[in-house]
Amino acid sequence: MTRRHLPKVAGAVVLGLVAAAAGLAQPALIGRLIGAIGTDASLVLPIVLVVVLFLVEAALTSTQAYVMGRIGERIVYDVRSALLGRVLSADLRAFGAMRQGDVFARIVTDTSMLKVALSQSVAGIIVDAAMVLGGVVLMLLIDPLLLAVTAGCMTVASLVAFVVARRLRKAAQESRAIMGDFGADLQRALSALSTVKACRAERLEGSRIGGLALSARRSGVKVSALNALLSPSMSIGLQASLAAVIVTGMGRVANGSMNPASLTAFIMYLFYLVTPLVTLFMGIGQLQQGRAAIGRINELAAIEQEQDVLLPRSPQGVVAQSPDDVVASRDTVVYRHFGVDFQRVRFSYQPDEPTLRGVSFSVPARGLTAIVGPSGAGKTTLLQLLMRFHPVRGGRILLNGENIELIPLGVLRGLVGYVQQESTTLRGTIGENLVYGEAHVGPGEVERALWLSGLDELVSSLPRGLHTELGDAGLGLSGGQRQRLAIARMLVRRPSVLLLDEATSNLDSESELKLRQSIRNIAGECTVISVAHRLSTVVDADQIIVLDQGTVRDVGTHQQLLTTSALYQRLTSIQFQDNGRRALPATGKAGE
């Protein structure tokens, strides 16, 4: 990414080099000025030249710093945009394996370190190194012996600085990793703050995250200490050089082998080298810290990506060519009647633990299909495979006769709406939540979705209506209202197939009844597949799939299954007991 900005970086380096040259010319000129004092030569021109060189150096140095700052911000922006893109299109399983707080730290703080490393140190190191080199050459021309004395002292100091720089890089790596841990644990606790409070775990979290904050402080102090050692190790070398140069130089002036003007110029160069040498090593320190951040950024950038079309496409039978087709021909795509077929679908999260063992069933276009079964049977997994959150390990899933692995992801997810078990609402207004991700939604569409999901009364009773602000995780709405909002959000998109995962679990009996009626209405227009624990919500389904340990045990209507499926009978009788005297309706349509 830096390579893209190489011409500008090169320009900034050239500015820095010209500034360095202007700086390096000053001691030589001052040396001449001293030589000219007491002679007849005019001092005006050398003085004006020194002043001009000084001003040129100052102007170019600050211009270079500004240009590099700009480039640094640009590179950080590019890196952040790229990382964001990689994370947003990451494979869900690979993303799930990462700690979210750590991902956050990498995108926010590690990229900031990158800027310091790139903008302040890379160009700085080149310019400082050029200045040091130029200074050394000029010192060599003045007096090789004094240079040898200087070099002796500086070599010792450089070796010390080199060792310190290596340690600094290691310490910086540790510090970045601890900051990642700190971010991850902080995010974990904050995202579950009510659970933390309910479990009275404030102290536990406080001491755990506080412990990490302490480690971050300690490692930060270590980095600062090593950073602080870098410059003095060079300064001490310079001081020692200065002392040695003055002693040797005075001796040489005394015995006439060197003139005072040359000694003055040499000493000025030595002084002049202090700043570039110190900043050179500071720059190396920053670069080392930046390298630690770059390592973490590269790790995140390498996160596995979701693959769009998994199989080579066949020319016939393609549902839609691109997401744009869906938008452009919305009216024809809307509620196209799509059936779904699971054909010997196999899937496992862990290599030797199959979650689905050859699941086959067909969902007719339109109508309500319910999936029931004991906890852990694989119901949610089935829905997630249809959304292609994970690729199937065997068999295939057809949407309208088309293998979903042939359908571009954007198109597939435009056609299939998914309301998750943990319905997520986002910070923002109710209206923003409803049209989230959908650019072309009319007010009529929103009203219809609100009505179908039974949210219309609530929204019209709110003083700010659709403009009511919600907090993070839908704070401000009840669990049931959040579920209905999640359903409405999917209805706004007019999916061809609607997947509901425990969508009514948080509703009271009255709301549930209302939503059941709504779901029946929706099922009259599109295909609805609903995973349900509460069997009362599926008794009126057109077909019920009974899933157990990753296989389909039975298929039928509620009435049929009551007589043919032992597992379904068991599930219903357990719920009957659970519900006390509230018996399951033996038959019935919602609202009966």
Ligand SMILES: Nc1ncnc2c1ncn2[C@@H]1O[C@H](COP(=O)(O)OP(=O)(O)OP(=O)(O)O)[C@@H](O)[C@H]1O
């Ligand atoms: N991300 C995951 N990584 C590893 N195993 C998983 C993952 N998600 C689910 N599982 C496992 O896969 C199996 C099926 O899970 P799934 O959520 O599909 O079941 P379910 O029938 O929907 O259960 P429930 O009714 O309790 O929601 C379970 O044994 C579960 O532990």
